Amino acid sequence: MTSSTADLWHHYGCARATRDRTVPATFSWSWGQDTGPGPEVLGHLTGRCVGDLGAGTARHAAHLAVHHQPAEVTAVDASPAQHAMATDLYAHLAPRLRIVQSDAVSHLRAMPGAYDALYSVFGAVDFTDPRELLPAAATSLKPGGHLVFATLAHYLSGTPAQPDAVAADIPAKTPDGEATTMRRWVLQEHVWTKLLDEAGFTNITIDVLPATNSGPRTADTLLVSAYHPS
Numbered sequence: 001m002t003s004s005t006a007d008l009w010h011h012y013g014c015a016r017a018t019r020d021r022t023v024p025a026t027f028s029w030s031w032g033q034d035t036g037p038g039p040e041v042l043g044h045l046t047g048r049c050v051g052d053l054g055a056g057t058a059r060h061a062a063h064l065a066v067h068h069q070p071a072e073v074t075a076v077d078a079s080p081a082q083h084a085m086a087t088d089l090y091a092h093l094a095p096r097l098r099i100v101q102s103d104a105v106s107h108l109r110a111m112p113g114a115y116d117a118l119y120s121v122f123g124a125v126d127f128t129d130p131r132e133l134l135p136a137a138a139t140s141l142k143p144g145g146h147l148v149f150a151t152l153a154h155y156l157s158g159t160p161a162q163p164d165a166v167a168a169d170i171p172a173k174t175p176d177g178e179a180t181t182m183r184r185w186v187l188q189e190h191v192w193t194k195l196l197d198e199a200g201f202t203n204i205t206i207d208v209l210p211a212t213n214s215g216p217r218t219a220d221t222l223l224v225s226a227y228h229p230s
């Protein structure tokens with residue numbers, strides 16, 4: 001039986017981390033990381049406190065730290081493996097980049113009013129109960145703060161997103177390669193809008209970024225933007 005504490009992100013991004021140690025020159029929200037708008041969606045970042053929720057190896061956060069002069073970007077990830085890789089790749093970008101190993105909900109609840117902007121690129125927002133994560137994000141944003149996230153517009157199989165706030169069990173692997181599952185929230189636009197509204201967000205907009213190529217495991221992206229009231 002699989003331990004519930006196994007790091008199901010142990011293998012993610014390992015291959016790239018061994019061959020590519022660069023700070024990415026670009027920042028993309030799309031599933032294919034190849035098109036669409038960039039960090040300008042987050043607004044003016046100079047001197048701002050920004051948080052990446054489910055940052056993985058912190059490539060997006062490293063890009064912001066190097067190219068956008070924030071006061072601080074905090075790259076939060078719960079996975080010990082992702083935290084270790086992010087630290088190995090980008091610890092030298094401190095203090096502008098801060099790499100934190102934590103569950104996003106716990107981190108946000110412990111940091112009321114700390115952030116000007118929070119974002120997730122297929123990160124914690126996709127893998128955490130939104131009825132916990134979105135209110136915690138609202139708590140952690142300053143008045144007028146901005147939340148932006150990229151999430152799947154449909155399952156990678158092509159199956160439509162859920163019409164209600166329910167998760168699906170998707171395939172995953174334990175560190176020793178055993179097959180297991182993890183929960184992923186793939187929700188229709190109106191469901192995200194309702195959840196964000198219930199969490200106290202305003203000015204909610206959702207754009208669809210179409211996949212640029214076809215084939216298995218390509219996907220359209222929902223790019224969701226919402227504000228904490230001023």
Ligand SMILES: C[S@@+](CC[C@H](N)C(=O)[O-])C[C@H]1O[C@@H](n2cnc3c(N)ncnc32)[C@H](O)[C@@H]1O
Nearest residue numbers: 054055056077078079103104121123124127128
């Ligand atoms: C698909 S990866 C995306 C990583 C990164 N954003 C990227 O674009 O490369 C999802 C990441 O979210 C992290 N994650 C999932 N749920 C989380 C939570 N509740 N708190 C913190 N990190 C979480 C996982 O550990 C994993 O590194």
